[in-house]
Amino acid sequence: MTMTSERSAVPAELIAEPRKSRKNNPEKTRENILQEAIVEFVQQGLSGARVDAIAERIHTSKRMIYYYFGSKEQLYVEVLEKLYGDIRNTENRLHLTELGPVEAICRLVEFTFDHHDHNVDFVRIVSIENIHNAEYVKRSDAIKAMNNTILDALGEILRRGAEEGLFRAGLVALDVHLLISSFCFYRVSNRHTFGEIFQIDLPDEAIKQRHRAMICESVLRYLQA
Amino acid sequence: MTMTSERSAVPAELIAEPRKSRKNNPEKTRENILQEAIVEFVQQGLSGARVDAIAERIHTSKRMIYYYFGSKEQLYVEVLEKLYGDIRNTENRLHLTELGPVEAICRLVEFTFDHHDHNVDFVRIVSIENIHNAEYVKRSDAIKAMNNTILDALGEILRRGAEEGLFRAGLVALDVHLLISSFCFYRVSNRHTFGEIFQIDLPDEAIKQRHRAMICESVLRYLQA
DNA sequence: GTCTATAATAAGATAGAC
DNA sequence: GTCTATCTTATTATAGAC
Numbered sequence: 001m002t003m004t005s006e007r008s009a010v011p012a013e014l015i016a017e018p019r020k021s022r023k024n025n026p027e028k029t030r031e032n033i034l035q036e037a038i039v040e041f042v043q044q045g046l047s048g049a050r051v052d053a054i055a056e057r058i059h060t061s062k063r064m065i066y067y068y069f070g071s072k073e074q075l076y077v078e079v080l081e082k083l084y085g086d087i088r089n090t091e092n093r094l095h096l097t098e099l100g101p102v103e104a105i106c107r108l109v110e111f112t113f114d115h116h117d118h119n120v121d122f123v124r125i126v127s128i129e130n131i132h133n134a135e136y137v138k139r140s141d142a143i144k145a146m147n148n149t150i151l152d153a154l155g156e157i158l159r160r161g162a163e164e165g166l167f168r169a170g171l172v173a174l175d176v177h178l179l180i181s182s183f184c185f186y187r188v189s190n191r192h193t194f195g196e197i198f199q200i201d202l203p204d205e206a207i208k209q210r211h212r213a214m215i216c217e218s219v220l221r222y223l224q225a
Numbered sequence: 226m227t228m229t230s231e232r233s234a235v236p237a238e239l240i241a242e243p244r245k246s247r248k249n250n251p252e253k254t255r256e257n258i259l260q261e262a263i264v265e266f267v268q269q270g271l272s273g274a275r276v277d278a279i280a281e282r283i284h285t286s287k288r289m290i291y292y293y294f295g296s297k298e299q300l301y302v303e304v305l306e307k308l309y310g311d312i313r314n315t316e317n318r319l320h321l322t323e324l325g326p327v328e329a330i331c332r333l334v335e336f337t338f339d340h341h342d343h344n345v346d347f348v349r350i351v352s353i354e355n356i357h358n359a360e361y362v363k364r365s366d367a368i369k370a371m372n373n374t375i376l377d378a379l380g381e382i383l384r385r386g387a388e389e390g391l392f393r394a395g396l397v398a399l400d401v402h403l404l405i406s407s408f409c410f411y412r413v414s415n416r417h418t419f420g421e422i423f424q425i426d427l428p429d430e431a432i433k434q435r436h437r438a439m440i441c442e443s444v445l446r447y448l449q450a
Numbered sequence: 451g452t453c454t455a456t457a458a459t460a461a462g463a464t465a466g467a468c
Numbered sequence: 469g470t471c472t473a474t475c476t477t478a479t480t481a482t483a484g485a486c
Contacts (some may be wrong), residue, residue: 024451045356048272051480061453066481127352127419131270134417148422172424175439179408185409185415192359193351194406197373198399214400221446249469276462286471291463 030068032058034078037065041079042121045128049076073136080129081142083122088146090115095151101161102220109180109216110155116184117208123188151177158223169222179222181216251316255293257283262290266304267346270353274301298361305354307365308347313371315340321378324388327445333379334405334441342433348413376402384447392448404447408440436442 034056040049051072055064069075094111096104116123129137137143154173161167187194191202201207255440261282265274276297280287280425317366319336321329362368379398386392410418416427426432 014269026451029451045270045272047270052478060451062480063453063482064451067451072480124356126415127356130357130415130417131273131349131352134421136482137421143422151423156436172435174425177423177438178412178419178436179439179443181419182383182411182415183404186411187403188289189414190351190355190407190410192355193362194403196359196362197368197378198402199407200399211400211403214404218404218447221449224446251469275460277460285469287462289462289470292469297462349471412477 007155007192029058029060029064032060033065033068033075033208034082036205038073038079038082038121040086041076041128042124044131046073046076049073053080077136077140078123080136083119083125083141084137084146087115087122088148091148091150094153096157101166102165105161105220105223106216108150108157110212112180113184113212113215116188120188123185126185143163151162161223166225176219176223178204180215180219183211185210254283254285254289257285258290258293258300259307262300263304263307265309266301266353267349271298271301271357276300301368302365303351305361306365308344308350309362309368309371312340312344312347313373316373319378321335321382326382326389326391329382330386330448331441333375333382335437337405338409338437338440340411344435345413345421348410351410352414385449390450393450396448401444401448405440405444408436412436422434 033054036054037049039057040054044050044053049072051062051065054075055065065072065075069078094108096108099107129135151173154177158167158171158173158176162169162171187202194200195202202211226409258279261279262274265279265438269275269278274297276287276290279300280290290297290300294303318332321333324332354360376398379402383392383396383398383401387394387396412427420427427436
């Protein structure tokens with residue numbers, strides 16, 4: 001980074017990159033590594049992932065990975081933080097307070113469903129983390145700092161629903177969230193074994209829509225007074 | 226270590242093992258390897274597991290693993306088959322036809338719940354398999370040959386329930402099974418990340434009982450006419 | 451900041467004696 | 469059938485030039 005001893009009358013931006021091979025782009029390089037690391041870790045798991053394999057995918061050499069991230073484990077942690085971060089950012093974009101309780105639940109469930117359906121990478125990295133007993137999630141302050149708006153939002157809907165006599169009283173938001181998450185997560189995380197054992201193609205569009213409606217109805221029936 | 230050359234008047238059973246070190250017991254050795262392989266693969270995953278680590282746990286040396294199983298992958302497949310086999314054997318011991326539809330569903334759900342709760346090893350190996358896209362499950366004829374009595378049993382209950390006007394018509398057994406399985410599986414498979422993110426101890430006995438009742442009620446409400 | 455080369459070690463698999 | 473020793477390859481990580 002230290003580009004000392006500039007003395008000429010040339011714009012600094014132009015003289016800054018005269019040195020080496022193809023291109024020098026620190027931020028891009030780091031970003032590229034992280035991007036390909038996601039692919040590798042998500043596909044191969046933590047122990048299955050190969051630092052070489054990540055390096056091979058990029059223009060950059062393996063040396064850069066250690067230059068920017070220090071170790072394979074640290075790179076994995078950053079992959080974890082990136083994927084968790086993406087998720088949390090989208091969760092905040094739900095506007096549920098404007099809707100009636102039933103519609104709000106529907107939207108929340110469908111959002112959760114679509115969300116897991118679209119983010120297989122996230123589902124896989126969470127599965128991988130659980131194989132490691134969430135050791136790295138526990139270690140990451142960044143992930144701890146991401147607060148869960150989803151439970152608050154759900155709690156608020158349940159409260160309103162109970163007030164209006166639509167839902168039962170005494171429902172625990174966390175339990176309801178567990179009910180929703182488990183279905184949305186499992187049909188993605190376990191689609192390979194479940195699909196093989198029961199000979200069903202879970203990602204099939206028609207089946208997907210059926211299951212999307214199903215979990216919505218199921219949750220509503222559970223909540224209803 | 227070799228205590229050869231016993232020549233005296235000793236009973237045959239005692240003289241039968243005069244050769245080598247501690248003991249020679251082929252079947253026991255193979256069984257021991259498989260038992261410890263389960264522990265290692267379940268804890269570390271396929272790529273994380275070390276053949277050395279398995280060998281270290283047993284009296285036997287690493288050589289024996291290759292002698293009996295040929296390769297690490299083959300050993301993994303046998304672990305997979307063993308854990309899947311154990312599951313299927315217990316599934317057949319449910320007697321649901323004697324019960325009314327509602328009670329039968331309750332028992333089936335509670336059985337599935339307890340089953341996953343008690344067999345963390347199975348849950349973990351299935352998670353691991355899904356990370357590998359169920360590649361080894363697909364490869365195993367033994368697992369393919371294990372037929373799923375559970376879907377038939379569930380279908381039968383749904384049919385009876387609909388006949389008696391207790392359940393809705395047109396319910397798909399596989400969908401209901403997905404609903405049940407996802408909850409029972411997820412609360413075990415994802416207990417580490419879910420517990421950390423939401424600060425809850427899923428294995429806690431009181432919480433467990435609450436969730437056990439919850440999934441039962443939830444499924445029943447979904448089925449009811 | 452990026453490259454090539456390489457150290458250090460770990461891991462799957464095998465040889466060969468007993 | 470079991471043991472010790474070892475081959476071979478892969479893998480994380482680092483050195484050092486440019």
